[in-house]
Amino acid sequence: MRALGQGSVSSFLKIILDVVYVSLWAGVGGLGLLTLAAILLSFDTELLARLVGGGTAAEFALRGPVMAGGLLAAGLYAVGVLVIVDRLRRIFSTLTAGDPFHPDNVHRLRTIGLALAGLELVRYLVWAVGAWLLPGVDKVEPRMSLTAWFSVLVVFVLAEVFREGARLRREAELTI
Amino acid sequence: MPIRVHLDRLLLERRMSPSELADRAGVTVANLGILKTGGARAVRFTTLEALCRELDCQPGDLLAYEPGPAEAPPDDLL
Numbered sequence: 001m002r003a004l005g006q007g008s009v010s011s012f013l014k015i016i017l018d019v020v021y022v023s024l025w026a027g028v029g030g031l032g033l034l035t036l037a038a039i040l041l042s043f044d045t046e047l048l049a050r051l052v053g054g055g056t057a058a059e060f061a062l063r064g065p066v067m068a069g070g071l072l073a074a075g076l077y078a079v080g081v082l083v084i085v086d087r088l089r090r091i092f093s094t095l096t097a098g099d100p101f102h103p104d105n106v107h108r109l110r111t112i113g114l115a116l117a118g119l120e121l122v123r124y125l126v127w128a129v130g131a132w133l134l135p136g137v138d139k140v141e142p143r144m145s146l147t148a149w150f151s152v153l154v155v156f157v158l159a160e161v162f163r164e165g166a167r168l169r170r171e172a173e174l175t176i
Numbered sequence: 177m178p179i180r181v182h183l184d185r186l187l188l189e190r191r192m193s194p195s196e197l198a199d200r201a202g203v204t205v206a207n208l209g210i211l212k213t214g215g216a217r218a219v220r221f222t223t224l225e226a227l228c229r230e231l232d233c234q235p236g237d238l239l240a241y242e243p244g245p246a247e248a249p250p251d252d253l254l
Contacts, residue, residue, distance in 0.1 A: 174217035176207045 003095075010095035017089045024082045031078055035071040042068060066133060073126045080119040087112050101165035109159035113152050120148045178244045183212045186231050186238065201226035 002008040041047060042065060087108040094102040187194060194212070198205045203223060210216050224235055231238070 171217055174210065174215065176203065176211050176216045176219050176223050 004100060005098045006096060008096070010092050014089065014092040014096050017085055017092055021082070021085050021089055024078060024085060028075060028078045028082060031071060031075040035068060035075055038068040038071055069129070069133075073122070076122055077119060080115050080122065083115045084112050084119075087115075101162060101169040103166045103170075106159055106163045106166060109155055109162055113155035113159060116148065116155060117152045120145065120152070178242050179214070180240045180242050181211050181214060181216075182238060182240060183208070183227075186233060190231055192231070197227070197230055200230045203227070 004010055091105050091108050094100060094105055183194075187197060194208050195205055197203075198208045201223070203211075203226065207216075211219070219239075224238070227238060228235060
């Protein structure tokens with residue numbers, strides 16, 4: 001089973017990433033619309049109470065901004081995942097073309113590392129803001145994920161490995 | 177790059193065209209162009225051997241060292 005080139009594992013993974021990418025765009029679009037609807041409906045809490053049911057207008061007036069904030073945070077998280085999947089798609093397209101040490105892959109891997117770190121920081125921020133706004137809610141514990149930070153470091157090291165590979169590729173190109 | 181390649185002079189002296197040399201030495205015309213313009217970073221011994229054989233010369237006739245500013249290493253370009 002080949003790892004690189006047409007009809008290899010890379011091309012199969014590229015197809016999966018393409019499907020995930022399109023689905024994520026749809027998800028981000030849906031979250032954007034929901035956030036917009038939540039913000040607009042928060043101006044008319046009585047209408048929101050009638051539409052959703054299960055609460056009074058005063059309750060919705062309290063819950064509305066929290067819901068909108070939650071949707072906004074989810075949208076932000078989805079955009080981060082979208083950036084990672086997009087860069088992975090581009091990396092896998094170079095792998096499918098049989099050119100793993102393309103110079104652009106270095107920047108793509110660094111972007112993935114930064115996005116992973118950003119997503120982890122957003123998670124802490126969401127927890128901190130949630131704990132501040134909703135002091136009684138303790139469903140999400142602020143655990144520091146060592147796996148996430150380990151992944152970030154591994155991706156940055158891989159970016160350096162690819163940089164070295166791209167340098168060697170350039171040397172090979174200019175060797176007559 | 178302080179290494180100069182005197183390929184043009186040798187081709188003129190031998191009354192040989194670059195495409196003919198490329199064909200006889202088994203090097204592409206594009207690579208010969210990179211060599212002529214000083215863009216090459218390294219030359220394989222096998223290429224040097226083929227060029228010297230076809231041009232009937234020594235490596236010293238083909239290459240010369242002229243002191244000058246060194247080029248930036250290729251990893252700076254990334």
